[in-house]
């Protein structure tokens with residue numbers, strides 16, 4: 105039977121809702137989700153994308169493949185370790201277990217011994233202080249940007265909360281005199297960065313009502329530039345790591361250790377936003393600052409992200425002198441940036457355990473990477489080519505991480521992304537490059553199978 109207007113035959117919603125498979129899916133998925141899948145499928149039939157006969161099977165297929173959220177796990181075959189579009193750092197197995205364990209009721213603010221209230225985040229803090237003995241205290245907030253906002257807001261004039269009382273007799277402590285609106289943050293012009301997606305650190309800081317006093321020029325800033333700018337309105341000195349770009353050639357910048365002297369002279373807080381979370385210097389990334397060195401050089405507090413080189417969940421870590429960190433923790437804004445229990449669990453597990461996929465990918469054995477690449481190339485009849493990985497949005501701009509990749513035709517990239525498992529390869533100069541640096545070795549075979557399926561689907 106052929107109807108002139110096939111749309112009249114599109115199965116009705118109540119008919120679809122009563123199909124046994126759809127009723128069964130109701131135990132897993134909400135009615136709203138089921139109805140939206142039905143409605144999308146009916147629309148697809150109405151617009152001729154699928155035939156009327158395909159409506160019921162399509163609804164059933166979509167319902168069964170629907171995961172709990174719309175986020176699709178992917179294998180990162182780009183060679184970019186901290187890939188912002190892929191959620192930055194992948195968590196280690198122990199961090200994943202810690203997150204899973206924290207999902208229900210958990211003693212995040214209770215001492216089970218006494219039944220009394222305890223300090224939220226104590227475990228994460230202890231893990232941080234063990235990993236970084238240079239820090240007297242630590243605080244975890246939602247992300248690096250939140251940490252920066254909170255720190256510049258809370259530390260305005262005077263190095264710590266107790267500084268006003270302790271040093272009240274000190275004559276040159278103009279900056280913590282409450283009659284002066286100390287709201288100027290002194291920062292080098294070369295360090296006013298945009299961190300991605302159009303978000304700029306200077307705009308962020310100005311939302312706090314602070315004013316930025318830019319010193320120096322784009323390529324060169326000297327200690328004297330800072331010294332000249334300090335006045336009664338100075339709130340703090342800020343040093344920002346230019347994490348996502350590099351100025352080359354005729355450049356000069358002032359290090360934390362030099363700024364310390366100036367900060368002492370004027371009793372100002374010295375803040376260092378480091379971006380990536382290295383605890384100690386990493387010889388493979390010589391230009392990347394680390395927490396221990398910045399604190400040893402005299403920063404009152406340092407700020408790092410949890411999900412860059414640290415390899416943890418999205419978080420902003422604030423470490424430093426106890427008076428400064430206490431003052432930050434007590435600021436009302438700190439409550440608005442409070443970390444979730446899942447994040448606290450993941451941070452603690454990331455720091456307390458040695459297993460760390462980000463560090464593994466960074467320090468991968470290049471010969472082993474080549475062997476793995478050759479094996480996968482054999483499975484998919486591809487060619488192994490030299491290929492540099494990258495740290496990614498998380499830092500070390502322009503630093504190549506030498507390695508290997510399996511070269512395939514460019515047109516495989518799309519079916520690979522849309523396959524199951526979804527594989528995100530690097531598309532570069534008309535080629536599809538599979539870099540196994542960030543792929544767990546146990547998934548090599550799945551990559552091979554995915555490529556062969558993508559080939560089949562593409563052919």
Ligand SMILES: *Cc1c(COP(=O)(O)O)cnc(C)c1O
Pocket residue numbers: 247248249250252299344345346347348377378379380408409410419420498
């Ligand atoms: C990444 C970065 C930030 C922002 O941190 P998020 O965790 O992404 O909010 C701030 N400052 C610097 C120097 C950075 O590299």
